[in-house]
Amino acid sequence: MEKIKSPKNIPLLSKTLLISLALFIALTSLNLKVNLIEIPFGFPEFIVPKDNPLTEAKIELGKKLFFEKLLSRDSSISCASCHNPKYAFTDGLVKAKGIKEREVTRNTPTLTNIAYNTSFLRDGVNPSLEAQVIVPIHEKNEFDFHILLAAERLKKKKEYVDLSLAAFGEVPNPKVISNAIASYERTLISGNSRYDQFTFQKDSTALSNNELRGMHLFNKHNCVSCHSGFNFTNGEVVNNGLYKDYPDIGKMRVTLDPKDKGAFKVPSLRNVAITAPYMHDGSIKSLEAVIDHYIRGVMITQTKIKG
Structure with missing residues (x-):
């Protein structure tokens, strides 16, 4: 050692x-163009999975789902409950809290620039952003739910059916939920700080x-x-x-x-x-x-x- x-x-x-x-x-953070994200000067482009290309329709649906409490068992929390934009998509707590104030074992990581990550969760055990989305839905101390049941809830909401059909050509299902939220999270690009201006813009x-x-x-x-x-x-x-x-x-x-x-x-x-x-x-x-x-x-x- x-x-x-x-x-x-x-x-x-x-x-x-x-x-x-x-x-x-x-x-600065998000600057959307048609089907594209404006990358801050000095940043590389990030890799988008071939089976989940970015579109504005997916991003729109993903953002709505990110703030949707129906994804949790008792409809009390959403992704944004722990990943609050006010705190760079963290929550300011020592350890995250799920439904019924259940304490999670770890501090909430930021989602800023998560598009550049190659592994996910605090210990890096998850290989993709799409797969990571499912984890908190199933964790007992977080959403304590099941993505299949969450999809069934969304199918009963006309707005979600319409957004899902527009983005994926399918009604809400586990793939729609995970791919849409992952698409939105890839837009959370943060750059152009004074450090960036000094380093990249000279x-x-x-x-x-x-x-x-x-x-x-x-x-x-x-x-x-x-x-x-x-x-x-x-x-x-x-x-x-x-x-x-x-x-x-x-x-x-x-x-x-x-x-x-x-x-x-x-x-x-x-x-x-x-x-x-x-x-x-x-x-x-x-x-x-x-x-x-x-x-x-x-x-x-x-x-x-x-x-």
Whole structure:
């Protein structure tokens, strides 16, 4: 196991790095064109499944379903209950809450720029966005329902029948629900922050001197080794040594491989200023505390799985 050395003057470094992290909050999100999404300057295009091409009709239906409480057993919550646009599609809670205030075991991850992900859920065990959509519907502590039953509810609503026929040529069914919501979620693109203007548009005036110092320290102290690229994540599933004991065993819950114990996805830092609390379990309340946690030294295991 590798020990990260702790730099001197931790309080000052923490504050400066915090400024750097705050840069990653984006100023723009969705710009729809006909059947297309306008990609922010400097961002790559993302891959759309061949069997679920983006259309405006799918996006319209998916957005409505995203906010639809009929998908939960008691019709009390929707996807947006946990993935609130106000908080960059998180909820501000330590751990998410499902129907009847049931607590989920993990903190709600952002959906910002999820179109660029190659694996899904906090531990990266789900291979596609379409498949991921089904998970909360079936989870007992979330929607506690079944997608077949949800589809039956939607069939009784003329508006959903009409939207489904327009988007897919079919009445509501599990494929319609998962593909439509996935299509909408792919439009949640966040970019054009001042950091992006500085980096991609070469605007030398976009960042203050303190922010430039924060960016320098972010790179110098190797935060960028995990939080890299335009979306500030390397996409890996890794055990970062947050715990000595693992109440949540991470990716191992599916693979049953001991090397996956405590392994979770490296999160993006986009919009990080408004997605507190942090870590997969919501155990750290502030960015200052996150930075202190890492710069004081954590044990990094050899567990490292490409997501």
